[in-house]
Amino acid sequence: MAALKDRQAYIYVFLGAALWGIIGLFIDELSQAGFSALQIVTLRVVSASVMLVCYLALKNPKLLKIELKDALSFIGTGIFSIVFFNWAYFTAIEEVSLSVAVILLYTGPAFVVILSRIFFKEPMTSRKVGALLLTLFGCMLVIKVVPIGVEHISWYGILVGLGSGFGYALYSIFGKHALKKYKSLTIITYTFVFASLVMLPVSGVTIKSEQLASTHVWMHILGLGFFPTALAYYLYTSGLSMIESGRASIAATVEPVVATLLGVLVFNEILTFYQVIGILLVLVAVILVQIKRKRTVK
Known part of the structure; x- marks a missing residue:
């Protein structure tokens, strides 16, 4: 029964991460329509909060x-995670590059594992550490940071980029x-309601x-x-309710793979050997x- 529940949890996390991975389809169209990055984030959280509040008001108040x-x-x-990590992520893109910013964002699972150890006493196993290293290096290959590399990186960009990873991780911690x-x-309804309360005055008015x-x-x-x-x-949070935060966050790194x-x-990009x-x-x-x-039985 426990194994079935775990399997269901990972399916939820995978599906949630896969849906995060298709966000480029919508961002590309809205960017072409003239919306800035922060405006798109505002539209994202506000539209989600309106749909969720209306759904719950009708279905289960x-x-x-x-x-x-x-x-x-x-x-x-909503604020410490969604709003902060989006601000930090977009700032990192401006300071360094998209590829480096994505990698810094995906330090999130490492932060989740560490914070989960502190707050939820989740075990820091060698398997988790190994999985973290594999996902980080794998993501670097997927988005072409390796073997190309970068010659000059802004230290402010690195710091803010790590901040985006930390903010990304906070959703799993506060959500758990x-x-x-x-x-x-x-949880997700009020996450986007609180995020909207901050984003609307910041960029919604523009x-x-x-x-x-x-x-x-x-x-x-x-x-x-x-x-x-x-x-x-919703899918990610449902999966998070059934398994450890660290495991869920590592499993969610299928997002850049899907993207x-x-x-x-869709965009006819060529997949390189290193990306594979x-x-x-x-x-x-x-x-x-x-x-x-x-576990071995003695």
């Missing part, structure tokens, strides 16, 4: 009830804490009405809010982290 003392958990997932008391739908006049634009805004946001976070394969299938090796390393790490050490 009880899930919208939270205690004021628990708001810190949702501030953590909130799961002790609340359902996944409640969105012009004429930018929202197209049905095509609205379809991509709603698609962005639902598929790689509301549904993806790369999407680039090949990187994809295989990430998949091996994901399998490795699922294997539990068998």
Whole structure:
């Protein structure tokens, strides 16, 4: 029964991460429509929060009830994680490069493993450490940081990029804490509500009405809010409720693999030999982290 539950959890995490991986489809269209990166983040969190609040209000209003003392958990997932890591990620892209920024973002699982050890007493096993190293190197191959490398990197960009990884990790930590008391739908709803409260004043006011006049634009805004946001976070959070935070975060590193394969299938990008090796390393790490050490009976 436990094995079946674990398998279900990993399926949820994989599906959630795969949906994160298709976000480029929506970002590409909205960028062409004239929206800036921060405006797209605003559209993402606001559309997701509106859909989730409306859904729960009609389907199960009880899930919208939270205690004021628990708001810190949702501030953590919504502001400290979603808002902060997006700001840090986009800043890192400007300071260094997209490839380096992505790698720094994917230091997140390492932060999750360390923080989970501190707060949830999750074991720091050699298998987890090995999986972390495989995913990091695999991601570097997938996004072509290795073997190309970089000649000059801004130290501020590195610091902010690591901050994005830390912020990315905080969702798993605050989310795991909130799961002790609340359902996944409640957590993701208030995550995006709190994120919207910050993002709307920051960049939402800069969105012009004429930018929202197209049905095509609205379809991509709603698609962005639902598929790689509301549904993806629901699936990931549901999986997180069943397995350790560290294992879930490592399994979620299939996201850049999906994004790369999407680039090949949709945008006709060419997959290199090193990218194939990187994809295989990430998949091996994901399998490795699922294997539990068998206990010997004395």
